[in-house]
Amino acid sequence: MLASLQPIAPEGDDRIEHKTAVLNGNTYHYLYGVPKGGKFTNTVFLIHGWPDCSLGWRYQIPLLLEMGFRVVAPDLMGFGGTDAPKVPPNPINLYGIKRASDDIAELAKVVGVERIILGGHDWGGFVVWRCAQWHPELVSHVFSVCTPYTPPHKDYISLEDLVKGILPQFAYQIHLASGEVEKSVNDERSIRQFLKGMYGGRGPNGETSFDPESGVIADNLPKIGESRLLNGKVLDYYVKEYSRHGIHSTLNWYRTRKANWEEDLALLDKKTLSIPTLFVQATYDSVLKPEMSASMEAFLPNLTRGEVPATHWALTQKPDEVNTIIKNWLEDQAFGARRSSL
Structure with a gap:
């Protein structure tokens, strides 16, 4: 990454604008940036995960702008400046993958683009794979950091059965969906402690606030110290954004499995994605483990793989390495100057 490419600041950064748009009846907040001079030939949409927001791409947006791309990074439903409709009375599908895909397609119309490059991380990774299937006319290329591609399945497997079987590290999702987390993460102070812990902060004796096989460890939240990955003004921004709606609406994403x-049943004949794809594995991800991506080539004939020595927060933990992989892949797809020095 070029030394001059500083991460996007949460406020007062002239490289991006904070915008809103009504998409299929709900208001979304999104970050919007164009290269210096205003000229661009392609548009990249960036989709975040949990517990994150559009600013989670703060290290990648400058690179993409420098390469000549326009960048659009929305807050997903229930996050940050985007609406958080209550369930009930609203259906849980509002927090589902298809709804997110349809809203991305609507946002593309708002910004006036017919084809997009689509990048995702965590839940955003699940979204971008499916969005390319729901809207093949819209998505020309897909890249995902940490989140492997999984095809639609004819048979339903509950989260409980998945945890008993091949993915015991997904047990935290049962806790996140249970309604218990909201009891301990319910004000600005506890949101701050929760975010510090999720991004690697620890207590004085090494206490953690999250375990993949149990979820959020409420008793440890008050003990958590500073995080290297989320601190200062960026942490303040995240706390503010998560305090808008509280944590509950973001956890609706974990209530959508069925x-x-x-x-997904409508996509059973669309399991193969033939467009160019990139998957960036974080080798130390304790949830989305490397072995989960083993069979992706069977469904992604145009797959490129990359790997970074990072935990789940690869975007901010190893931004130079992630950016190099994304940059080289985009150049290989004939976007931007080939292999210019990083």
Whole structure:
């Protein structure tokens, strides 16, 4: 990454604008940036995960702008400046993958683009794979950091059965969906402690606030110290954004497994994605482990793989390495100058 490419600041950064748009009846907040001079030939959409927001791409947006891309990074439903409709009375599908895909397609119309390059991380990774299937006319290329591609399944497997079987490290999702987390993460102070812990902060004796096989460890939240990955003004921004709606709406994403499966049934004949794809594995991800991506080539004939020595927070923990992989892949796809020095 070029030394001059500083991460996007949460406020007062002239490289991006904070915008809003009504998409299929709900208001979304998104970051919007164009290269210096205003000229661009392609548009990249960046989709975040949990517990994150559009600013989670703060190290990648400058690179993409420098390469000549326009960048659009929305807050997903229930996050940050985007609406957080209550469930009930609203259906949980509002927090599902198909709805997110449809809203991305609507946002593309708002910014006036017919084809996009689509990048995702964590939940955003799940979204971008499916968005390319729901809207093949829109998505020309897909890249995902940490989140492997999984095809639609004919048979429903509950989260509980998945945890008992091949993915015990997904047990935290049962806790996140349970309604228990909201009892301990319910004000600005506890949100701050929660975010510090999720991004690697520890207590004085090494206490952690999250375990993949149990979830959020409420008793440890008050003990958590500073995080190297999320601190200062960026942490303040995240706390403010998560305090808008509280944590509950963001956890609705973990209550959509059956709804997502039901909607996926329409994609059973679209399991193969033939467009160019990139998957960036974080080798130390304790949830989205490397072995989960083993069979992706069977469904992604145009797959490129990259790897970074990072935990789940690769975007901010190893930004130079992630950016190099994304940059080289985009150049290989004939976007921008080939192999210019980083």
